[in-house]
Amino acid sequence: MARSKEFEVNEVLDKAMKLFWEQGYEKTSMSDLVDHMGIHRRSIYDTFDDKHSLYLQAMDRYCGKVNVTLLGEVKASNTAAEALHKVFDFMINETEDMPSGCLIVNSAVELAARDTVVDARSIESFSVAEQMFEQIIVWGQRDGEISSEHNAKEMAEYLHNISVGIRAMARTSIDKQKLYRIVKVSLKLLE
Structure with a gap:
């Protein structure tokens, strides 16, 4: 007779996600993982297969959580400019009880060059972010807040590139005010 799991899968996956986010895969x-997740090694293998599969599931969990949060920030905004400020504010500050930076950016830097699955997951996440930026830019162009002089898709690619840099810099002890200045200059280019 199979034993029932004595843990909630998403709860232990969140713990693994946070550890990978803090330390990296390698x-x-x-x-x-056993110590941090609070479950037996056998349970990790039975539930998540192996370390690599667990890492991929942690990446997916992270993307899902971030996308829900960002979508909520955008939907709660009254203007495209407000939405962009909220998105960048989230990227600079995230949450106090979580590691700084971005698990996907960290994954891309650490593993994408030699792990095709992590590379594909990173590119997919980057694409979702670019689509979000593009939708906000189109909204702002429609309402006259953002110049229509530039192609919305190209500006979204640019803003995403800025956001990746912001997320990487947020891992350091750099002054957050510097990050906000970078965002301010970047958003000024949209006017």
């Missing part, structure tokens, strides 16, 4: 050992 630095995180199975022993670290």
Whole structure:
């Protein structure tokens, strides 16, 4: 007779996600995962297959959480400019109890060059972010807040590139005011 799981899968996946986010894939050992997740090694293998599969599921979990949060920020905004400010504010600050930076940007930097699955997941996440930026830009162009001089897709690619840099810089001890200045200059280009 099969034993029932004595843990909630998303709860332990969140713990693994946070550990991978803090330490990266290579630095995180199975022993670290066992200690941090609070479950047995066998349970990790039974539930998530292996460390790589667990990492991919953590990436997916992260993307889902971030996308829901950003979509909520955009929908709660009254203007496209407000939406862009909220998106960048989230990227600079995220949440206090979470590691700084972005798990996807970290994954792309650490693994994408040698792991085709992580590369594909990173590119997919980047594409979703670019689509979000494009929708906001089109909204702003329609309402006259954002210049129609530039192609919305190209400006979305540009803003996404800025956001990746912001997320990477947020991992450092750099002054957040500098990040806000970078955002301010970038958004000024849309006027």
